Amino acid sequence: MRDDSTGRHRFPQALLAPALLVPVAAVTAAAAAALGGYAWNNSTYADREVARARRFGVTEVRWSTAAGTELNVAVGPDNGPPVLLLHGQGAAWQSYARVLPDLARNFHVHAVDIAGHGRSARTPGRYRIDAISGEIIDLIDRFIGGPVLLSGHSSGGLIAARIAASTPDRVRGLLLEDPPLFSTDPDRMPRQFNYVDLARPAHEFLAQDPLAPDTVTDFASWYIAHNGWIGYFGSGRDGIVRYAQRYRRIHPDRPLRLWFLPPTANEAFAGMHRFDPEFADAFYDGTWVGDLDQAAMVGAIEAPTILVHADWRVTDAGILEGAMTDDDAERAGGLLRRGRVVRVATGHGFHFENPRRFVELVREVAIRAA
Numbered sequence: 001m002r003d004d005s006t007g008r009h010r011f012p013q014a015l016l017a018p019a020l021l022v023p024v025a026a027v028t029a030a031a032a033a034a035l036g037g038y039a040w041n042n043s044t045y046a047d048r049e050v051a052r053a054r055r056f057g058v059t060e061v062r063w064s065t066a067a068g069t070e071l072n073v074a075v076g077p078d079n080g081p082p083v084l085l086l087h088g089q090g091a092a093w094q095s096y097a098r099v100l101p102d103l104a105r106n107f108h109v110h111a112v113d114i115a116g117h118g119r120s121a122r123t124p125g126r127y128r129i130d131a132i133s134g135e136i137i138d139l140i141d142r143f144i145g146g147p148v149l150l151s152g153h154s155s156g157g158l159i160a161a162r163i164a165a166s167t168p169d170r171v172r173g174l175l176l177e178d179p180p181l182f183s184t185d186p187d188r189m190p191r192q193f194n195y196v197d198l199a200r201p202a203h204e205f206l207a208q209d210p211l212a213p214d215t216v217t218d219f220a221s222w223y224i225a226h227n228g229w230i231g232y233f234g235s236g237r238d239g240i241v242r243y244a245q246r247y248r249r250i251h252p253d254r255p256l257r258l259w260f261l262p263p264t265a266n267e268a269f270a271g272m273h274r275f276d277p278e279f280a281d282a283f284y285d286g287t288w289v290g291d292l293d294q295a296a297m298v299g300a301i302e303a304p305t306i307l308v309h310a311d312w313r314v315t316d317a318g319i320l321e322g323a324m325t326d327d328d329a330e331r332a333g334g335l336l337r338r339g340r341v342v343r344v345a346t347g348h349g350f351h352f353e354n355p356r357r358f359v360e361l362v363r364e365v366a367i368r369a370a
Helices: 013-055 100-104 129-144 155-166 193-206 219-226 230-250 277-284 294-299 326-335 355-369
Strands: 059-064 070-075 082-086 108-112 148-153 171-177 305-309 339-343
Touching (some): 013 100, 070 129, 082 129, 100 108, 129 155, 155 294, 193 219, 193 277, 305 326
Parallel strands (some): 148 171
């Protein structure tokens, strides 16, 4: 059709509209599908990883220590030498779910919920590294039945180091995954990210007046509003907190999972619904580490050891975001009798962010221990 006034061709609206609407509709559908897939992955990754571990024969067992502490232990099929995994503070055995299938091919894997975490008993007043190490030693002796390849993440790494140093006959090989060596000494702890992110919020949660009308009783809801990283979301902070706290009211028995945050972020609070804040409070007042000489502990380790050192930085406020500085890792590496330091380009959750490399390092420790 010709436009008489301009001499240009003019297309009828009936022909023009479909040509425009088809690609717009396709783009909209693709965007909706991508967002849906993103949300689905963020909301279901943990359940899918645990289900895969179960398909490889991982089951949960309840077991009581000699001191009467009931521990929850995930156990794989007996396919090789025993491996014991100790998670970090605020987590549970499920944090290892994505590495368990590969480990279960060649090892007899055990992943325990530390007391005060997951489905294990709460033991307020006994959250000290010596007491917890004693419970794990009892697990090694009476449940697993012999020396183990031992891997500990974060505070679990400190527990693993304590066990290896104090009872060398229980540990054949050791993988320390970004433990906060030296940064948890009393003079440095207030400038450690864990202090800002978890220890202080837990202390303030416990210090609430239980009779006050605005007292928060759900620690997961409290943590999401008072942790050390929520401020990085700027103006989006309040919306995240409101959504998370509403989720907790609706689903009080479920782990908190935010569909709009990736799995690495969701892992930061995945175990908070079953976490005893008294455990974190022991880091706040220093009773967890007590008078432990961490340098002497590292120097006493006899087992072949790999020390994993992940990314870190010191903020403008002087807070160490990470477990160790380069100086800390170098100092620890120099103290190890049969060890080496492996630098990895991941966040603190190395085994979650790079599961393949984690499994490789466990196998390397096993070879060196053979």
